[in-house]
Amino acid sequence: MLEVKRLSEILGHQEVISYLLNDLKTGRLAHGYLFIGKGGIGKKTLALSFAKSILCQKGQEGFCGSCSSCRRFDMETYSEFLGFFDTGEKVKIETVRDIIEEETLKRYEGSYRVILIENVERMTTEAANALLKVLEEPNSGTIFLFTATNKDDILPTILSRVEKYYLSPLKEEDLAKVLENLGYGQVPYLKLGTIDEARVLLDNQDDELLSYQDFRDLFLEKDLEKLFKLADKLSKKKYLKELLSYYQIEAALRFKDLKKGLDYRIFQSLDQAYGKFKINVNERHILEYCFLNIGGIFSE
Secondary structure, eight states, rough: OOOOOOOOGGGGGHHHHHHHHHHHTTTOSSSSEEEEETTTSSSHHHHHHHHHHHHHHHSSOOOSSSSSSHHHHHHTTTTTTTOOOOOOOBBBBHHHHHHHHHHSOOOOOOOOOOEEEGGGGBBBBHHHHHHHHHHSSOTTEEEEEEEOOGGGGEEEEEESSSSSEOOOOOOHHHHHHHHTTTOOOOOOOOGGGGHHHHHHHHHTOOOTOHHHHHHHHHHHHTTTHHHHHHHHHHHHHHHHHHHHHHHHHHHHHHHTTOOSSSSHHHHHHHHHHHHHHHTOOOOOHHHHHEEEEEEEHHHO
16 A cells, blocks of 8 residues: 655655646646656655646645545555556566556546656666657656656656656755654764665664764774775675765765865765776775775875
8 A cells, every 4th residue: 555645744855846736736747757866865755746646636736635546546556547666677678568558548537647667767778768759749648757866877868858856865854854753763874865875874783884983084094904904894784885975975064165185085085986886896896996095195
């Protein structure tokens, strides 16, 4: 059963929500919407809320929650809503063919059919090209909703045919409320701005999870043996990328516009390391190179 929040109940993204509410109120809905942002900031939550609001039989500025469309949406039995949620696998051509087949069917109730595809950048090139054809000439009343973490992996021709909304990381107070509702107490990782990353760190706390200050202090010691040992330990941790993301944010807050010093070098080196993680280079080697780069140019 889907649990969907009303747009007015969603924390953060108020500017984007105001645009969506205006589209609902005026009835001037685009045929495609793309929500872009880091994982865990509420893209799927926002897309589901918008989808349910579009399909609601009564509401103009949100869903009523009581009409047959809303009830069946919650029960995942509403024929005019098709949700293709992320499974970690590539979205293949067969899935898109199913979407196209469903899109061409006559609607039996309501004014709209909504098709939601999560993490659309996971589509194979073949699937993306097939989707493009239906986006170019969608049936009247069909609305596509997409989410993505990296728009650079989406075909430019698809990007040009949808309304794009860029979601910022959650404010610290909003993230704190979400995590509190999930049962977490005092949370030290609010600067991350994402639910997913904060939860990974909170759920994998151990003695080797260093604060940013302790991490920074290791470079002040100029002890390469300690840094190599840390690289080896961190490369085996489930929370590696989330922790480095946290360190990078902390470093950015410290150097601000002053592009020099240890914090700036940490920020830059971690940014380069992320690029190498994406191409599946050995993580321990990436960290060793990263730490050498920081420590080797440190001269204060």
